[in-house]
Every structure is written in structure tokens, then in C-alpha cells.
Amino acid sequence: MSKIVKVANPIYDVVFKYLMEDTRIAKLLISALIELEVIEIELKPKEYTSDLKEKNFTVYRIDFKAKIKDKTGKEHIVLIELQKAKLATDIMRFRRYLGMQYAHKDNVIKTNKGTIALPIISIYFLGYSLDNFSSTPIIKVARQYIDHATKDILKGKEHFIESLTHDSIIIQIQAIKKKRHRTKLEQVLSVFEQSDIHEVDVNIEKYPKEFQEVIRRLTSALADPDIREVMNIEDDILEELADKERLVEKLAKQKEEIEKEKEIEKQRAEKEKQRAEAEKQRAEKEKQRAEKEKQRAKAAMIKLAKRMKKYGENINEIQKETGLSFDEIEKL
DSSP, X not given: OOOEEEEEOTTSHHHHHHHHTSHHHHHHHHHHHHXXXXXXXXXOTTTOBOOTTSTTTTEEEEEEEEEEEOTTSOEEEEEEEEEEESSGGGHHHHHHHHHHHHHOTTSEEEETTEEEEOOEEEEEXXXXXXXXXXXXXXXXXXXXXXXXXXXOXXXXXXXXXXXXXXXXXXXXXXXXXXXXXXXXXXXXXXXXXXXXXXXXXXXXXXXXGGGHHHHXXXXXXXXXXXXXXXXXXXXXXXXXXXXXXXXXXXXXXXXXXXXXXXXXXXXXXXXXHHHHXXXXXXXXHHHHHHHHHHHHHHHHHXXXXXXXXXXXXXXXHHHHHXXXXXXXXXXX
8 A cells, every 4th residue: 555645845945945945865766866976065055046036936046066086987076056946937047046156156177277266067947848848757868078060978977068968857847747757756746736835745765765855855954834834935936927927918918909909000001192192193194195196196286187178278267176366277
């Protein structure tokens, strides 16, 4: 028989912070995510943002300095930039925070070769789905060094390249909940619930044993009244943000409709202008045609008047026949 326990939902920033402040759990989760052994890890408490009054509430960030062991057994010091976002509009905050990490003067180490910038590994927990890979729970973005000419993969690492580029892990929380868990890591991360649910049911008998500490920590968080209160505050703020987003979306739609109406009216006015111009041109052509016709008719009457005058017809008869004036006939 399965054993179900209730734990706090780590999608909430206050719970996520409480979970990751435990360095044993941070080592466990980050090791599983980057697929490298984390030997030591240090939370950089001055770096994370957790003020509910801040405008950037939709993004939560924790920074770690970690000693990791690569697949060859060599040890490295790296920065772990861990960010969690609730909205798809938060990408610019990701870029800004990452830029701050690259620029920070403390994110370096001294070696016998001089000062070297620490490599960065970025981990993103997304509360929304990517457009093209919405069904993939965890996406690993791993760099390769490639010989441009031969396309061969180059072995080894270079500080220059490591200092200017970085690997990333993207966790899509919605995708984890939608499909059967294929790995222990996906099962571990299934405790994240992308909703305003404060309590998540977990079958601890099916939860990976080496990650049971995660469940114990989240159970402890659920029992803390202060954490529960902050979860309620997060709900209120997110609802307010959602209301604002809906209002912005509504205003944007109204603006789009107004712009569309303006464009239709502009096109209508342009067509009317073109129609009026075409009508004017047709009237001008008709006027020119009528004038030419009048000139042809008059030329024909002058020719007839000359002929009648030549044969001795009197002026009155010529006037009656051609419609020319006395003076016009006299000048012929």
C-alpha cells in the first residue's frame, strides 16, 4: 500500500529558498541536474532576491559557488546561477542577472597564471512552456568546441572560452507533471506543482531514496506557519500580477483594434481619394474629348461654309446651315 505524505509546494519562492538553503539538498539536486559531482557548495546569501515588495517578484534567483569534479576527475570552481520564473515575459531579467554575474568583480579566482573568471552554469526553473520543446521536462544545453574546418569535436577546456560562454539546464515544470517520469531526476522534481496549490501529495515509497531529504525538508516547510503566510502573500501578489497582465493584454487588444480600424479607415480614405482622382481624370478626358469633338465639328462647318460661299450662297443661308456668325463667314 502506498504511503502518501503532504509537502510544501517548492514552486513558491519562500519554499524554494527554504529547500535550497540546505546545502546537502542543494548538492544533491545540482549534482543530478549538471550530471557532475558537486564536492562543495556555498550559498551566496547576498546575491539572492527574495523581497516580495520588489517589482521583479516573478523571478527568483539564488547563486552558489561550487567545487565540482568533471568526468576526468579534475576539480573546478564554478558559479551556479539558479533562477526560477513564473512568467514568459521574464527573459530580460534572466539576461540582466546573468550579465551581473559576468560583471561581478568577486566572481574570479587567483591562480599562478593570474586572475581567471569563474565559469558559470545557469539553471532555469520555468513555470511556463517553451514554444518548440513543451513536452521535454529537462533540457540540457551543453557546449562543444568544434574545429570549424573539419567539424571535429575538440577535447579539453580553455579558460578563455569557459569565461565567456556557459552551459545551461532548463526545467519545464509543466512538462514534468504532464508525462510519465523517465528518470529519477524527473521523479524528484515532480514535487513542483505549477499552480497555487500549497500542499503536494507525494508517494514516499516511490520517491527515490537518495532524495528523501528533499521530502523531509518540504514537510518541515509545510509545518512552518511563517512559510505558509508568505505563500499566501505570494498568491496575492501573483493574482495581482495576473490581473495586471490581463488588463495590459486587454488594453493591447483594444489598441490593436483601434489601430486596425485606423488602418481600414486610412485605406478607405486612400481608395476614395484614388476614386475621386480617377473620376477627375475621366472628367478631364471627357472634357478634352468634347473639346476636340467641338473643334472637329466647327472645322467641318467652316469647310461647308467655304464651299457654300464659293458657290454664291448668301450669308443668311450659310449662317442657318452652319451656325457660324456673320463675322466668321465674312473672314472666310
